[in-house]
Structures are given as structure tokens and as C-alpha cells.
Amino acid sequence: MTDQDPAAEPMDRLSTREAAELLGVKPETVYAYVSRGQLASHRTPGTRGSTFDATEVAALARRNRREQTTPQSPGELSIRTRITLIEGDRYYFRGVDAVELASRYSYEEVAEWLWTGELHPGIRFTAPAEPLAAARRAVAALPALSGPTDRLRVAAVAAATADPLRFDLSEPAVLSTARALIPTLVAALPLAKTQAGHQEPEADEQREEGGVPTLALRLWPRLTRRPAEEQPLKILDRALALLVDHDLAASTLAVRVAASARAHPYAALSAGLGVLEGPLHGAASGLAHRMLRDVVDQGGAAPVVAGELRAGRRIPGLGHRLYTGEDPRATALFALLERLPEAADALAAARDVQATAARHTDLHANVDLALAVLSVSTGMPATGGETLFAVARTAGWIAHTLEEYTERPLRMRPVGRYTGPRPPQPLPSPTRS
Incomplete structure (x- = not known):
């Protein structure tokens, strides 16, 4: 009827x-x-x-x-998405060139486009007091050696406990959660100048020029002790916008699996952060950071590259399975970093690494190498790129969470291919020591 x-x-x-x-x-x-x-x-x-x-x-x-x-090729998983397309060594957000979009709009504006397909010029995200207080208390209780994804994951869980509406999975509710959660995660991170302590000055949340500061400006003091000057801050905001999403990376797939089970957005983001911590994903820029520092200290890339290869490791910051040429995100960031005088040494080291590796392989720079140049040249620790990557990607995870909530629940349930002994097997006997 x-x-x-x-x-x-x-x-x-x-x-x-x-x-x-x-x-x-x-x-x-x-x-x-x-x-x-x-x-x-x-x-x-x-x-x-x-x-x-x-x-x-x-x-x-x-x-x-x-x-x-529809059956897929062996080992291939295909998921319908309207968010990001990677094609012809370029990538697009909702059909719009992502590099061009990031060059014209802030991280928050790009995030809104990804979520809603609408642009809201000048939009700023703000952190609610109660979830922020819970997140800061939880992060402050962590050991001093905790990594950035540890802090972000704990902050997300703590913020969730202070949100009684977290189980509302409707689109308006999830969007409201996203606009509050991302600045909460940033504000819960300790300031770079007080890594040993966790007491934050009130100036951190002050308004700028009559409005809420950009997320990049609020993130900056958590990455480096250096003052937030215009050009480095512009590069940070561009990096955040470029890294918002990148199709179905491993962490994004984890987020969609969680959302398929109807986990609330905080829990879905926690799943993504857990995967992001791997050295082959979000932590890759830290390896490239250390390599560039070694190249600068040793005056050349040859001995450093030789050491990486001798240890049986891949050269950090080179190659991407989705691009035949240079990662477009790296190209965009390198273009901005070339205008930054303090980035000259790190840029030269990156180019030296590329030239040295090119003698034996056709690998091109990926975004991890560009993030390493940014982190080295602005005084960030080796984990700076990982922090930046994680914060940026939360917006993409929200977009995929929203999309997955419209699909059939628990649709991503693969069937295991059992390779153990065939039943029936006898009951095991106790092991004697």
C-alpha cells in the first residue's frame, strides 16, 4: 500500500x-x-x-x-563510491580536480564539499566544551612516549563517551559530529612546546580576526615550536586539503567495514586510526623524514640510499601503486615548498634521493617525501607528517562513513577459505612440559 x-x-x-x-x-x-x-x-x-x-x-x-x-578478480575488493576517483595520474573529489580544489579552498571547505557536495566559504569547525575536556583529560593520562595516532585514537574514544547522541547515524547528526570531532582531536593534542606537560593556555582557542581560527592554525603549534608564519601555514593547510581522501586506502577500508556494522562515527574513525599507524601507511612520512635528515647530515643521498637498500628496506617516499608518475599531491606540495627559503636543504636532499634511486629504478616521489620535506624544514618531529596525515584523513573517513551508512548493513562479510586440517580430527591431548 x-x-x-x-x-x-x-x-x-x-x-x-x-x-x-x-x-x-x-x-x-x-x-x-x-x-x-x-x-x-x-x-x-x-x-x-x-x-x-x-x-x-x-x-x-x-x-x-x-x-x-559481481565476482571480482582474485584478491580484488571493489566498493561503489561517489567520493574520490583516481585516474590518469590525477585524482578527483566528487568529479572535481582535487589539487585545484585544494589550491582554492581551505581544509574545512574541502571537507564540506566531500561530505555534502556543497561549498561553504569561510566555514570553521569548533570543538564543544564537554567532549573536548574529556578528550584532553584522556590524552593527558597517556605515557609521554605515546605516538600521535595513540593520542588521536584515545581522544576520539573519550569524546564519544561525552556525546550521548553518538548512536544517531542520520546524515545531519553525523555531519554535526564530524564538525565537532575534528577540531576536538586537534585541540586534544599537546602543544609542541609543552610535550612533557599537557596544560594548555587559553590563547589556544581564542578567536582570530573576529572569527574562529582555521584548523591549520590550531594544528600548527601542536606540530612545531616555530611561529605560524603565513607561507608555512598556507602549505600546512594545502597539505591537509590534499590529504582529505584518497579512495579506498587500507585505513579507509577499515572505516567502511566498521560503518557497515553500524558502528558510530567515533568508533569508525578509531578503526581507521588503528590501521593508519602502520609503517606502510600513515607512519611512512616519518621514515622519509629521518632519511632526509641523514642525507642533509651526510652531505649526499648515495650513502643513505645504499644503507636503506643494504638493510633490505624500500627507499622511503618513492613510488605509489596508483600513479605511474609523480604523486600529484607531492607535486603540488613541492611547488609551494620551493617558495619557502627554509625548505631549500630538505628539498635538495629529496631531489638527491630521487636522482640517486633513478639510476636503478623508475620510482617517483610520493606524498610521504613531500610531507618529510615540510616536517624537516619547519622544525617538526619525525611524527609530524603522521599527525598531519591522520588529522586530514578524518574528513575523508567521515565521508566514507556517511556513504556506507546508506548501504546494506554488514555487506562486507568475506567468506574464509579454510586451509587447515579437514575434520573430523581427534580431540587434542594436553601438552606435557
């Missing part, structure tokens, strides 16, 4: 409830499809609710089933 008068609506139109049943989703997800342009809705004057074309709904349901069941 529809929720419309049969005389007022053609029989080939469905109510919201009927459309949801055919698609196998909740009614609110039907409206998420509408907001993303995947379904058209119609409301007849004088009636309640919207109706949907039955043919269009059926086509979307078939497409969903086909994309969820």
Missing part, C-alpha cells in the same frame, strides 16, 4: 516505506539516495510524504545487488 490516495498518484509510484523495503534499507536511507542524486522524489500538494518512481527504485535495487554480488 502507498501512503498516497490512489486517485492522486499513479500506481507505478511507491511510498517511502515501500521504496525502503524494495531497496532493503531504512526509510532515512531512501532520502539519502535522493540527496545524492540517485533517486528522484515527488510530493503531491495536500498529501503527506514523498513518492518514488517504481521503475527507478527497481533499477537502483538491481544495481545495488549487481554491484554487491
Whole structure:
């Protein structure tokens, strides 16, 4: 039955409830499809609710089933997404060139575009007092040797406990959570000049020029003791915007798996942070940072590169499986870093590494090498790039969480290929020492 008068609506139109049943989703997800342009809705004057074309709904349901069941190549997992496309050595956010978008808009503005497909010039994110206080207390209790992703993960969990609405997975609620959580994570990090302590001055949250400071400005003192000058701050904001998302990286897949199980946004982000900590992902820039410092100290890349290869390690900061040439994120950051006088030595070291490696391999610079140049030249610790990467990517994780909430729950349930002994096996005997 529809929720419309049969005389007022053609029989080939469905109510919201009927459309949801055919698609196998909740009614609110039907409206998420509408907001993303995947379904058209119609409301007849004088009636309640919207109706949907039955043919269009059926086509979307078939497409969903086909994309969820189409066999993939061995070892390949494919997930439908409207967020990021990587193609022809370039990448795009919702169809817009990501490098160009990041060159014109701040991190917060790019994040909003990724979440909603709308631009909101001048938007700033603010941290609510209670979740921020909980996050700071939790981070302050960590051992001094805790890494940046440890702090961010603990901050996310603590902030969640102070948010009684965290289980509301509707799009408006998740967007509200995102705009509060990202600045909370940043403000929960200790200032670089007080790494041994955790007491923060009130100036940290003061307003700038009559408004809330950009996220880049609030993150800067947590990365380096140096003053926040215009050009380095611009590069930091550009790096954040460039790193917002990058298709289905390992951490993003973890986030989507959590969201598929309907974990709330804080928990989904925690899953991503856990994966990001690996040396092959978010921590890779730290390895490149140490390498560049060694190149500068030793006056050349040759002995450093030789040492990496002799130890059986890959050369940090080179190569990316999705690009045949230089990572476009690295290209964009290098162009800005070339205008920064204090980056000259680190840039020269990076180019020396590339030239040395090019004698034997065709690997090009990736974004980790560019982040290493930024962290070395601005006085950040080796973990600076990892912190920057993690904060930036939280916005992309929110976008994928929102998208996954509109899909069938628990759809990413692979089937294990058992390779152990075939049953029945006898019960094991106790091991004697």
C-alpha cells in the first residue's frame, strides 16, 4: 500500500516505506539516495510524504545487488563510491580536480564539499566544551612516549563517551559530529612546546580576526615550536586539503567495514586510526623524514640510499601503486615548498634521493617525501607528517562513513577459505612440559 490516495498518484509510484523495503534499507536511507542524486522524489500538494518512481527504485535495487554480488578478480575488493576517483595520474573529489580544489579552498571547505557536495566559504569547525575536556583529560593520562595516532585514537574514544547522541547515524547528526570531532582531536593534542606537560593556555582557542581560527592554525603549534608564519601555514593547510581522501586506502577500508556494522562515527574513525599507524601507511612520512635528515647530515643521498637498500628496506617516499608518475599531491606540495627559503636543504636532499634511486629504478616521489620535506624544514618531529596525515584523513573517513551508512548493513562479510586440517580430527591431548 502507498501512503498516497490512489486517485492522486499513479500506481507505478511507491511510498517511502515501500521504496525502503524494495531497496532493503531504512526509510532515512531512501532520502539519502535522493540527496545524492540517485533517486528522484515527488510530493503531491495536500498529501503527506514523498513518492518514488517504481521503475527507478527497481533499477537502483538491481544495481545495488549487481554491484554487491559481481565476482571480482582474485584478491580484488571493489566498493561503489561517489567520493574520490583516481585516474590518469590525477585524482578527483566528487568529479572535481582535487589539487585545484585544494589550491582554492581551505581544509574545512574541502571537507564540506566531500561530505555534502556543497561549498561553504569561510566555514570553521569548533570543538564543544564537554567532549573536548574529556578528550584532553584522556590524552593527558597517556605515557609521554605515546605516538600521535595513540593520542588521536584515545581522544576520539573519550569524546564519544561525552556525546550521548553518538548512536544517531542520520546524515545531519553525523555531519554535526564530524564538525565537532575534528577540531576536538586537534585541540586534544599537546602543544609542541609543552610535550612533557599537557596544560594548555587559553590563547589556544581564542578567536582570530573576529572569527574562529582555521584548523591549520590550531594544528600548527601542536606540530612545531616555530611561529605560524603565513607561507608555512598556507602549505600546512594545502597539505591537509590534499590529504582529505584518497579512495579506498587500507585505513579507509577499515572505516567502511566498521560503518557497515553500524558502528558510530567515533568508533569508525578509531578503526581507521588503528590501521593508519602502520609503517606502510600513515607512519611512512616519518621514515622519509629521518632519511632526509641523514642525507642533509651526510652531505649526499648515495650513502643513505645504499644503507636503506643494504638493510633490505624500500627507499622511503618513492613510488605509489596508483600513479605511474609523480604523486600529484607531492607535486603540488613541492611547488609551494620551493617558495619557502627554509625548505631549500630538505628539498635538495629529496631531489638527491630521487636522482640517486633513478639510476636503478623508475620510482617517483610520493606524498610521504613531500610531507618529510615540510616536517624537516619547519622544525617538526619525525611524527609530524603522521599527525598531519591522520588529522586530514578524518574528513575523508567521515565521508566514507556517511556513504556506507546508506548501504546494506554488514555487506562486507568475506567468506574464509579454510586451509587447515579437514575434520573430523581427534580431540587434542594436553601438552606435557
